[in-house]
Amino acid sequence: MLKRIYRTILFFVLTVGSSAFAKELVVDSIAIGLEHPWAMAFVDKDKILVTERPGRIRIVRMDGSVSAALDGLPRIESIRQGGLLDVILDRDFEENRRIYFCYTRPDPESLDQNSTAVAAATLKVDLSGIENVRTLFVQSPSFSGGFHFGCRLIDRGDGTLLLGLGDRYSLMSQAQDVGNHIGKVVRLNKDGSVPADNPFAQSDQVDPFVWSYGHRNIQGAVQDADGQLWMVEHGPQGGDELNLIEARVNYGWPVITYGENYGGGKIGDGLTEAPGMAQPVVYWVPSIAPSGLAVLETDRYGTDWRGSLLIGSLKFGFLQRVKVSEGVVLEQEVILPDLAKRVRDVRLAPDGFVYLLTDSSEGQLLRVKVAP
Amino acid sequence: MLKRIYRTILFFVLTVGSSAFAKELVVDSIAIGLEHPWAMAFVDKDKILVTERPGRIRIVRMDGSVSAALDGLPRIESIRQGGLLDVILDRDFEENRRIYFCYTRPDPESLDQNSTAVAAATLKVDLSGIENVRTLFVQSPSFSGGFHFGCRLIDRGDGTLLLGLGDRYSLMSQAQDVGNHIGKVVRLNKDGSVPADNPFAQSDQVDPFVWSYGHRNIQGAVQDADGQLWMVEHGPQGGDELNLIEARVNYGWPVITYGENYGGGKIGDGLTEAPGMAQPVVYWVPSIAPSGLAVLETDRYGTDWRGSLLIGSLKFGFLQRVKVSEGVVLEQEVILPDLAKRVRDVRLAPDGFVYLLTDSSEGQLLRVKVAP
Numbered sequence: 001m002l003k004r005i006y007r008t009i010l011f012f013v014l015t016v017g018s019s020a021f022a023k024e025l026v027v028d029s030i031a032i033g034l035e036h037p038w039a040m041a042f043v044d045k046d047k048i049l050v051t052e053r054p055g056r057i058r059i060v061r062m063d064g065s066v067s068a069a070l071d072g073l074p075r076i077e078s079i080r081q082g083g084l085l086d087v088i089l090d091r092d093f094e095e096n097r098r099i100y101f102c103y104t105r106p107d108p109e110s111l112d113q114n115s116t117a118v119a120a121a122t123l124k125v126d127l128s129g130i131e132n133v134r135t136l137f138v139q140s141p142s143f144s145g146g147f148h149f150g151c152r153l154i155d156r157g158d159g160t161l162l163l164g165l166g167d168r169y170s171l172m173s174q175a176q177d178v179g180n181h182i183g184k185v186v187r188l189n190k191d192g193s194v195p196a197d198n199p200f201a202q203s204d205q206v207d208p209f210v211w212s213y214g215h216r217n218i219q220g221a222v223q224d225a226d227g228q229l230w231m232v233e234h235g236p237q238g239g240d241e242l243n244l245i246e247a248r249v250n251y252g253w254p255v256i257t258y259g260e261n262y263g264g265g266k267i268g269d270g271l272t273e274a275p276g277m278a279q280p281v282v283y284w285v286p287s288i289a290p291s292g293l294a295v296l297e298t299d300r301y302g303t304d305w306r307g308s309l310l311i312g313s314l315k316f317g318f319l320q321r322v323k324v325s326e327g328v329v330l331e332q333e334v335i336l337p338d339l340a341k342r343v344r345d346v347r348l349a350p351d352g353f354v355y356l357l358t359d360s361s362e363g364q365l366l367r368v369k370v371a372p
Numbered sequence: 373m374l375k376r377i378y379r380t381i382l383f384f385v386l387t388v389g390s391s392a393f394a395k396e397l398v399v400d401s402i403a404i405g406l407e408h409p410w411a412m413a414f415v416d417k418d419k420i421l422v423t424e425r426p427g428r429i430r431i432v433r434m435d436g437s438v439s440a441a442l443d444g445l446p447r448i449e450s451i452r453q454g455g456l457l458d459v460i461l462d463r464d465f466e467e468n469r470r471i472y473f474c475y476t477r478p479d480p481e482s483l484d485q486n487s488t489a490v491a492a493a494t495l496k497v498d499l500s501g502i503e504n505v506r507t508l509f510v511q512s513p514s515f516s517g518g519f520h521f522g523c524r525l526i527d528r529g530d531g532t533l534l535l536g537l538g539d540r541y542s543l544m545s546q547a548q549d550v551g552n553h554i555g556k557v558v559r560l561n562k563d564g565s566v567p568a569d570n571p572f573a574q575s576d577q578v579d580p581f582v583w584s585y586g587h588r589n590i591q592g593a594v595q596d597a598d599g600q601l602w603m604v605e606h607g608p609q610g611g612d613e614l615n616l617i618e619a620r621v622n623y624g625w626p627v628i629t630y631g632e633n634y635g636g637g638k639i640g641d642g643l644t645e646a647p648g649m650a651q652p653v654v655y656w657v658p659s660i661a662p663s664g665l666a667v668l669e670t671d672r673y674g675t676d677w678r679g680s681l682l683i684g685s686l687k688f689g690f691l692q693r694v695k696v697s698e699g700v701v702l703e704q705e706v707i708l709p710d711l712a713k714r715v716r717d718v719r720l721a722p723d724g725f726v727y728l729l730t731d732s733s734e735g736q737l738l739r740v741k742v743a744p
Contacts, residue, residue, distance in 0.1 A: 107446075109505045119481065
């Protein structure tokens with residue numbers, strides 16, 4: 001309860017004081033005409049890998065040019081929320097040209113089922129495609145349908161990847177079942193094996209890939225300079241969450257939530273907290289539909305914003321800035337309130353600026369700067 | 373050379389004496405309208421599982437009725453020679469309702485590659501579909517293109533399956549490379565693992581599934597009452613073979629063959645035999661394009677034909693009968709010379725009669741009897 005009161009007070013402070021943090025920002029359109037772009041990864045200061053959800057990767061350059069679709073991609077199921085989703089570079093990309101992407105993988109054993117999967121590949125030197133594609137991880141069980149694939153990746157920097165997954169909507173109750181990958185964060189080695197120091201690697205009852213559980217649909221993930229893991233996930237109607245992701249922790253879905261069923265009505269017992277289940281750092285009622293998450297490890301937006309988390313909103317078409325210190329929300333405000341575009345991805349680029357992808361059949365790559 | 377002289381003599385005997393073996397046969401059409409049927413398996417005396425190459429299994433009954441396509445099949449790539457190919461019942465089918473089928477599996481990691489794969493499943497009691505589909509084996513490497521998938525299965529009766537594969541046409545040289553599954557017969561346990569007593573299970577250099585190698589495109593396979601394994605494979609232009617399949621043996625493709633390249637010209641050094649490479653029991657020049665293989669373990673066609681092998685011909689639309697004893701061809705003749713339908717599969721049914729599948733967009737299930 002203490003935490004909730006703190007949070008309420010902080011919201012109050014923010015409402016009163018948010019103008020103190022306000023900055024005038026300008027947004028430049030770098031590229032247009034992307035079909036439902038979902039994620040971006042910066043190859044260098046000029047070139048960005050951009051995924052399109054229907055199953056393509058393109059290279060976008062700062063001059064606005066958009067390449068043909070790269071060749072060599074695996075079979076991807078483009079279905080409702082599913083398709084080609086996140087992409088990241090290996091931390092040693094400059095040496096090994098490796099990339100990782102996650103996507104909706106058609107189940108070879110079933111005509112109507114699919115899974116969120118992670119693949120590794122190498123980017124060809126001539127940038128025409130990817131090669132050496134290898135499936136590293138496949139969410140189990142596979143399931144039919146097109147919702148809640150999750151699918152955000154982090155290169156942890158210790159030879160492992162973290163993957164934020166979804167609950168496949170109809171399987172929500174399984175987010176509490178630690179024997180599978182539904183509604184989980186999982187951690188894997190870059191060759192697809194189980195890290196020996198995974199929290200449940202020695203357990204008979206828990207799937208050894210499981211890092212944390214009780215998630216609904218993770219849509220943004222980032223590791224900050226201190227090594228802390230942040231993820232945002234969608235709640236049902238209300239109840240979107242920003243979580244500090246730690247090993248072994250149960251994040252409560254669908255037992256506790258600040259949301260309710262679509263159209264109203266309690267979920268389960270209508271609890272918002274329970275013993276043994278973690279509280280979110282921030283929750284949003286009504287939902288903002290968060291997607292994309294970046295840490296402002298830059299002074300491009302002023303030293304006061306350094307370390308802030310930036311979260312995109314699909315629903316309201318703005319960005320949410322949240323500053324957290326030792327688990328306490330210090331600042332929270334809406335920025336770019338008039339952007340009015342579904343924000344799908346938010347990344348900090350090597351040039352120190354924040355870039356956005358907007359989600360539409362004519363999606364854009366945008367750059368955010370402080371007005372001169 | 374001795375063997376070849378024998379064979380020539382035997383051919384001569386056959387040509388002169390074939391009328392001595394001739395019987396008047398009649399062919400009944402049991403079912404029509406099957407789209408490129410490829411294989412059949414007898415559930416009981418009334419019901420037959422029939423695969424259609426585009427990716428369906430139907431149940432055909434002796435009254436000629438053809439069921440709707442069964443549900444629950446995995447993803448199958450229908451491409452030129454590829455699609456849903458062989459099907460067999462588990463020897464304990466009456467207890468476990470298990471079936472095995474082999475098919476062209478789209479490679480999840482590549483848009484344009486595929487592999488021959490084996491899956492296990494159980495036939496639903498209501499016969500509406502299959503369930504518990506599990507991939508047991510995937511030919512490695514996968515490859516692009518639509519030729520030479522092989523794909524004939526045998527339940528060996530010792531808990532293992534044998535699978536006759538193809539060389540994927542463009543990969544013919546790899547049929548001599550024992551580190552992969554191209555142009556091989558492989559043996560696997562019914563759970564997909566490697567049998568501990570496989571001939572190369574302890575080798576570092578050989579893929580542990582390999583049973584025999586140097587095959588081109590196996591299109592018929594059967595185990596006789598003595599446990600001997602027989603397979604037919606297509607040669608290039610000429611050089612089709614009937615082989616007695618034994619563990620560890622190199623059947624020579626593409627180093628030795630009685631065929632030549634399409635349009636003429638020697639293959640490799642033009643050798644027909646070489647040390648360390650097995651000779652076929654029978655070879656055909658010109659090619660008959662053999663497909664389907666059954667052993668007449670029945671007296672329905674007279675005791676003189678008992679133990680004969682029956683082989684379908686896609687090219688000439690007849691059946692070839694071959695009687696072999698201790699590796700020596702005793703009799704060989706063309707039967708049903710006027711059938712004039714591409715014969716894709718030949719099976720002995722529980723009723724003791726031979727059934728055929730003809731390969732066309734309007735394929736048929738036929739039954740062969742001796743004229744009354």
